[in-house]
Amino acid sequence: MKQEVKKEPKVALCRKCHGTGKIVSGRFIRKTETCPQCEGSGRVTVSCEMTLDIRPYKPKGEQVMD
Template sequence: MKRKVIRPEKVALCRLCKGTGTVPGKDKHGRSLLRVCPQCEGSGRVKVSGVMEFDIQPYKEK
């Protein structure tokens, strides 16, 4: 039996930057600096949604 589950869109914290909007990086001289997070574009939040498909099979002992 196959079953499809749809998760509606919601707002969540960005996991890449942990909600700060910045990620550590390096400049061309190797110095540390903070860059705008490429995933949330600096907002610290993202919209997430999903579709999962389950294939459930009976277990038959041999």
């Protein structure tokens, strides 16, 4: 049985910059840049679409008797 699942879009905090809109790059010379994921807003829109494929479990070697 296949089942389509869709989650409506919602606004969430950006995980890359933790909602600040800025990321710190560089190891020795620290440089603050605009977050490329949220483009500086600190928020992102998240949505999901997936297909579930559900089947009965039948181990190999098991015989079905009628």
